[in-house]
Amino acid sequence: MTLIAGVDSSTQSCKVVICDAETGHIVRSGRAAHPAGTEVDPNAWWDALQEAIAAAGGIDDVEAISIGGQQHGCVVLDADGAVIRPALLWNDTRSAHEAEDLIRERGDDGERWWAEAVGLVPVASFTVTKLAWIARNELANAARIAAVCLPHDWLTWRLAGNDAGHADLSALTTDRSDASGTGYYDAESGTYNYEILDGILPHRPMLPRVLGPLESAGTTPSGITIGPGAGDNAAAALGIGARAGDLVVSVGTSGTVFAVSDTPTRDASGLVAGFADATGGYLPLACTLNASLVLDASARLLGLDHIAFDDLALDGDADGLVLVPYLAGERTPNLPESTGTLLGITLANLTPPTLARAAVEGVVCSLADACTAVERAGVRGTRALFVGGGARYRALQHVAREIFALPVSFPEPTEYVALGMARQAAGVLTGAFPHWSAETNIDAPAEQGPAQLLTNYREATALLWGDAAIR
Numbered sequence: 252m253t254l255i256a257g258v259d260s261s262t263q264s265c266k267v268v269i270c271d272a273e274t275g276h277i278v279r280s281g282r283a284a285h286p287a288g289t290e291v292d293p294n295a296w297w298d299a300l301q302e303a304i305a306a307a308g309g310i311d312d313v314e315a316i317s318i319g320g321q322q323h324g325c326v327v328l329d330a331d332g333a334v335i336r337p338a339l340l341w342n343d344t345r346s347a348h349e350a351e352d353l354i355r356e357r358g359d360d361g362e363r364w365w366a367e368a369v370g371l372v373p374v375a376s377f378t379v380t381k382l383a384w385i386a387r388n389e390l391a392n393a394a395r396i397a398a399v400c401l402p403h404d405w406l407t408w409r410l411a412g413n414d415a416g417h418a419d420l421s422a423l424t425t426d427r428s429d430a431s432g433t434g435y436y437d438a439e440s441g442t443y444n445y446e447i448l449d450g451i452l453p454h455r456p457m458l459p460r461v462l463g464p465l466e467s468a469g470t471t472p473s474g475i476t477i478g479p480g481a482g483d484n485a486a487a488a489l490g491i492g493a494r495a496g497d498l499v500v501s502v503g504t505s506g507t508v509f510a511v512s513d514t515p516t517r518d519a520s521g522l523v524a525g526f527a528d529a530t531g532g533y534l535p536l537a538c539t540l541n542a543s544l545v546l547d548a549s550a551r552l553l554g555l556d557h558i559a560f561d562d563l564a565l566d567g568d569a570d571g572l573v574l575v576p577y578l579a580g581e582r583t584p585n586l587p588e589s590t591g592t593l594l595g596i597t598l599a600n601l602t603p604p605t606l607a608r609a610a611v612e613g614v615v616c617s618l619a620d621a622c623t624a625v626e627r628a629g630v631r632g633t634r635a636l637f638v639g640g641g642a643r644y645r646a647l648q649h650v651a652r653e654i655f656a657l658p659v660s661f662p663e664p665t666e667y668v669a670l671g672m673a674r675q676a677a678g679v680l681t682g683a684f685p686h687w688s689a690e691t692n693i694d695a696p697a698e699q700g701p702a703q704l705l706t707n708y709r710e711a712t713a714l715l716w717g718d719a720a721i722r
Contacts, residue, residue: 254278255680256307256316257490257673258300258668260406261285261483262340262504267307272314272677275687277669281306283687289343293326293334293405300406310475315676317478318410319486319668320403322432325381328405330397332418336389338402339381341697342505342540344580347375347587349383356450361641366517369437369444375580375587376538379434383451398457401429403480410460410477411469424468425459426536427527428485436461438527439515449552464531479677483668484509484536485529487638490671491662493607497634498625498657500618502641506542508621510535510630522583522624529675535630537583537621541591542614543641546574549610550644553603557644562707564611565648567604569704571595574613575709583621584712584719592713608646614651616708620721622655623652634658637666653702 253272258265266282283302300318303308323341327459328334339346350373354361365372373380378401386393397420400408404425413419430436435447442460448652450451462468462479471479481489484499484507493499493511501507509526516535528534550560577589593609635657641647643664651659670687678684712720 253680254313255311255670255673255676256313257669258316258697259316259486259672260296260318260320260666261668262321262342262343265296265303266666266669267303268655268666268673269307269310269313270670270673273685275674277665277670278307280666281308284581287329289340290337291340292337292683292685293402293483294536295520296406298410308437311473313475313681315478316410317672317679318403319464319672319674320406320480320564321400321431322401322429322482322484323376323378324402325649326400326402326405327385327392327396327419328400329395331415332413332420333415334399335392335395336385339384341376343381344375344587346371347382348610349387350377350380352379353380353383353570355493362521363519366519368447369434370373370517370691372519372521373434374521374582374585376430376582377434377483379447386453396452396456398423400459400603401425401433403482407477409481409603410471412472420457421458422469423457424462426462426464426529426677427481428529429480429482430459430461431527432524434447434671437444438525438533457631464529465675465682465684467679473570476676476679477583478672478676480672481529481665481675482526484526485534486668486671488534488671489529489674489684490667490669491547491636491638493636496631498622498632498635499620500510500635500637500642502614502618502637502639504542504544506539506618506620506621507536508613508625509536510625510632512528513629518612518626518628521585523628524644529671535625535628537624539617540582541576541617541620543639544613545610548578549607553607559719560607561644561646564644565649567608568669569609569612569645570600570605570606571597572609573599573707573714574609575708575715576610576613576617580643583624585715586716586719589716592677592715611644611646611650612704613708614641615654616705619654619705620709623721632657637661654705677691697719
């Protein structure tokens with residue numbers, strides 16, 4: 252059989268799957284951990300990639316490989332190809348003020364200007380705001396920037412044999428999906444907006460060449476074909492085989508809701524980013540900063556492992572407790588300096604089971620708000636597909652069926668980002684994406700209309716955050 256490899260270089264870890272190019276069957280796999288934090292030395296990602304490849308039995312027998320990576324991470328290189336400073340990641344909110352300034356600089360209708368120019372409105376997550384933060388706070392570093400790229404761009408470049416000291420910056424490549432999350436690339440026109448960067452940095456940096464969906468980024472030194480790669484959400488859409496009408500709800504460290512679309516989205520509210528997908532279309536997306544990390548923190552607080560926490564939340568009842576889970580600030584709605592809040596506390600309901608259930612309900616309600624934002628931007632959903640590690644919680648599945656007005660489905664757990672990149676790698680070899688089928692559960696019909704607990708949640712967020720809340 253022809254073997255291909257897909258890589259998911261996520262926030263927490265690097266996963267590698269080796270697949271049969273014809274069927275998508277995973278032959279073997281490996282993984283390695285990434286350092287924690289909101290800024291990371293990219294060399295740690297490279298080390299983790301080597302470790303994960305080794306754990307997967309190596310890639311000597313692989314014909315092609317593609318890398319999917321966490322979006323928005325800001326990797327800055329000097330003229331020799333050396334990393335100037337640790338990469339600021341998507342979940343680093345220190346650039347929130349820069350995001351506000353970038354909008355304000357465009358006048359009274361700054362949000363509309365950004366939406367029309369690049370399909371999104373700056374928030375702290377996006378690369379453009381991180382560059383603005385570096386330019387304002389680290390003048391010496393800003394002066395050294397010769398090239399700017401994203402995590403998957405940098406790993407692809409390294410995989411092709413580039414490194415500090417013997418680097419070709421002109422060989423940097425990216426794809427539409429990841430470029431569309433920078434804040435200086437317009438997916439509809441397929442062009443970088445250099446005027447934006449000229450207003451931020453003291454000189455114009457080199458940016459990666461944007462490849463087509465099945466265009467090769469070159470080869471490894473041993474001759475393995477390298478695909479263009481993608482941002483993690485676009486890679487997941489490829490892996491799960493998302494189709495029009497699917498709202499994919501990814502419950503990872505953060506939460507994302509995205510949909511495959513033939514038309515671009517330009518949402519001046521800033522809640523929905525007009526990203527591109529990995530096939531030549533579009534991927535309107537809303538992101539929350541708080542998903543599995545809230546469940547992990549709650550389990551630690553209660554002294555439970557994930558299985559025991561899931562059992563407790565599944566059997567429990569929140570009994571009036573409402574958790575607004577903005578533990579890491581929030582992006583949908585855009586409240587980067589917000590904090591989490593527990594409301595409705597009484598002597599009777601302040602117990603481990605109610606806390607566990609309130610944590611799960613808060614996360615699901617937050618994701619439901621993100622779905623509402625995507626649908627208000629013009630995307631009509633017909634079902635919600637839940638993926639990611641957090642979607643494996645039985646309690647979360649139960650609550651989702653109560654809250655979502657759409658039918659919900661829980662595909663069999665697998666590494667969908669890495670699988671999507673394997674599918675892309677197979678397509679680069681043959682010139683067309685292979686038709687792999689994802690196994691899904693039978694759709695479970697949801698209640699028609701929001702459940703009462705979603706109404707209670709939205710009343711709580713409105714009380715705390717007023718007009719910024721989603722209602």
